[in-house]
Amino acid sequence: MATLFDVAAAAGVSHQTVSRVVNGDPTVRPATKAKVDAAVEKLSYRPSLTARALASRKTRSIGLISTGFPFYGPSSTMHGFNGAARRAGYQVSMATLDGDDARAVQQAVDAFVGQAVAAIVLIAPDAEALEVLRSSRVAVPLVTADSVAEDGHHAVSIDQARGAELAVEHLASLGHRSVAHVAGPEAWMDGRDRERGWRDACERLGLDAGPLLRGDWTPASGHRLGLELAERGDVTAVFCANDQMALGAVHAFCDVGREVPRDVSVVGFDDVPEAAHFLPPLTTVRQDFEALGRRIMDTVEAVLAGDDGPVEAVLPELVVRRSTAVPPH
CATH class of the missing domain: 3.40.50.2300 (Response regulator)
Known part of the structure; x- marks a missing residue:
């Protein structure tokens, strides 16, 4: 790889001049800058981020x-x-x-x-x-x-608890009076927030919160827990803490002859790309991860500039598809 000194030799200038050009010093004469730029292009020179950090004590x-x-x-x-x-x-x-x-x-x-x-x-x-x-x-x-x-x-976060509340509110609006929850691992902070939102919404809306079964985010755990829920004749609505476990639960209900959503409604969380193509297409809570990524970066830049950065959580969105319906009569 070409070095700063290689560029300086090719351009016929000092290495200090090359450094000034590379770092955007506006005082360099246009003719000198043109010679350095030509040498940089010819040698495919790329400035060292490490060297810049040592010089300025800052990095990008x-x-x-x-x-x-x-x-x-x-x-x-x-x-x-x-x-x-x-x-x-x-x-x-x-x-x-x-x-x-x-x-x-x-x-x-x-x-x-x-x-x-x-x-x-x-x-x-x-x-x-x-x-x-x-x-x-x-x-x-x-x-x-x-x-x-x-x-x-x-x-910086997406409001996980609010997303769970949206799921429960939707099921309640369809007439379900009890909502089971297939939760994520207890050690996961997002799983805790979704469980809290489920409990809070059930209490606020006067619904029966339960039963609660805990999975590990995988479809296999959703299938296993779905079979447990299917044994209970009183379960008409299930909120799963992610779409993969919801997929497993739908599979379990199908295996025992309980049709979704005729016999039981299922809501997921995340809105993975495949969720729209489940059978039936899955009602779920969509998280805007692009927006979250931008918010994290905005916070980094704000903190580096001496500010606190944005504090509002990114809000999730309920996406209603065909895995939810009114409860069976």
Whole structure:
């Protein structure tokens, strides 16, 4: 790879002049700038981000840590944030971890600090990874994709509890008086918020909240728990904490001869691309992950500028399809 000194030799100028041109110094004479630009183009020179960081103690780089990559929500949030960061002129260094191992999270933090990143973003669904970052007391801004901000970090989220309320309100409007819940893992913060929204809406609307069964986000767990719910003759509506578990539940009801939505209504969460093509197409709560990614990046830029950034959560949207109907009579 060509170096700053190679460009200087090709242009017939000092390396300090090349540095001034590369960094946009307006005092460089046009003729000199043209010679340097031509040499940069000819040699395919790319400035070193590390060298810039050492010189200015600032980078256009952000460290991103995620522990939930295999699942649609965290991976989609990562995709949305990466796009927003790129459009804002930042490079994203990623550490995608298999789980919530505290040592691995700390190692990722240490590596990012060593790279002089401008900020660290955490898109991790479990509370343990967040606690590791809080206790690390890193000297760069920390922005997390969760619903609770505390001293030392800034939080950005989609209002998970409100999304669950939308699902329950829809089922109640159809005439269901009891709503079962297939919840996510207890350690996941989003799962906790959706469970809280389900309970709050049931209480506010005078519905029977139950039963509650806990899955692991996979269709297989939704199928297993759907079979348990199918054994109960009084279950007419089920709110699943994600679309994959909803798919498994619909499969289970079909296996035992209970038709969706004639016999039981099912609502999911996320609006994965396949949700519109389930049989029947799934009523679900849509999360705008692109908007969340932009909001995270807006918060990073605001914090770097000395502001608090946006505080309002991104609002979800109910998408009504054919998996919900009035209860059987």
